[in-house]
Amino acid sequence: MNILTKKYKQIIQTKLMQNFNYKTVMQVPTLDKVVINAGVGDGASNSKFVESMINEIQLITGQKPIKTKSKKAIATFKLRQNQEIGVKVTLRKEKMWNFIEKLKNVALPRVRDFKGLNPKSFDGRGNYTLGIKEQNIFTEINYDDIKKIRGFDITFVTSSQKDSEAMAILSAIGFPFIKKK
Numbered sequence: 001m002n003i004l005t006k007k008y009k010q011i012i013q014t015k016l017m018q019n020f021n022y023k024t025v026m027q028v029p030t031l032d033k034v035v036i037n038a039g040v041g042d043g044a045s046n047s048k049f050v051e052s053m054i055n056e057i058q059l060i061t062g063q064k065p066i067k068t069k070s071k072k073a074i075a076t077f078k079l080r081q082n083q084e085i086g087v088k089v090t091l092r093k094e095k096m097w098n099f100i101e102k103l104k105n106v107a108l109p110r111v112r113d114f115k116g117l118n119p120k121s122f123d124g125r126g127n128y129t130l131g132i133k134e135q136n137i138f139t140e141i142n143y144d145d146i147k148k149i150r151g152f153d154i155t156f157v158t159s160s161q162k163d164s165e166a167m168a169i170l171s172a173i174g175f176p177f178i179k180k181k
Contacts, residue, residue: 004097008173015172020165029126029160031169034096036061037068038152039086050084053150057087059140061099065089102138103154104174110137116178119167126160128170129153 009030016028038057040049050067057065065087073081091099108114122128133151135141158166171177 002094002097004101005094008097008100012169012172016165016168019168029158029165029169031096031156031158031173032092033157034091034099035088035155035157036065036091036152037086037088037155038065038150039068040150041085050087054087056135056141056150057089057152060135060138061089061091061095063089063091063095100173104176106139107132107137108176116176119177122163122166124163126158126162126166128156128158128166130156 012030013025013028016022017025022028036057038053040053054065054067066089067084068086068088069082070080070085108117117130121130131151131153134149135152136149156166156170158169160166160169167177
């Protein structure tokens with residue numbers, strides 16, 4: 001276990017034990033994984049868009065993503081069954097914590113007109129999804145190499161079943177949520 005992982009686990013445990021009055025450390029929910037999913041709408045017409053998105057996500061996360069394929073054919077969208085339409089990557093342990101550090105300290109401050117994260121983006125089961133509109137907020141992406149500006153979703157999956165606990169986990173890590181009025 002690296003230093004970053006130990007640091008965050010200790011922060012989460014102390015904050016949540018104080019806030020939710022847990023008796024033991026084993027009751028404290030944890031951040032299990034981070035899933036990054038990018039749909040490539042133009043992938044139906046040109047497979048080079050999928051390959052460029054794979055390269056960009058790999059630069060951002062440090063891990064090779066897998067291709068996602070369509071489950072069924074939809075003629076309206078000119079989509080065939082098993083056609084590559086996106087990419088996804090699941091980060092755990094050290095790569096997850098390194099990505100979180102990069103996201104909160106480098107990428108989010110580069111978002112134009114950033115006021116904080118929306119506290120309403122929890123799913124009711126303790127998971128939080130954040131939508132990124134442009135991939136160029138990450139410093140690894142060279143603006144000249146971008147074929148098209150694309151966004152992607154980042155989902156933080158916790159072992160908690162309550163949104164309040166999941167929000168406490170992400171707040172303890174240092175995510176800037178918009179204060180409710």
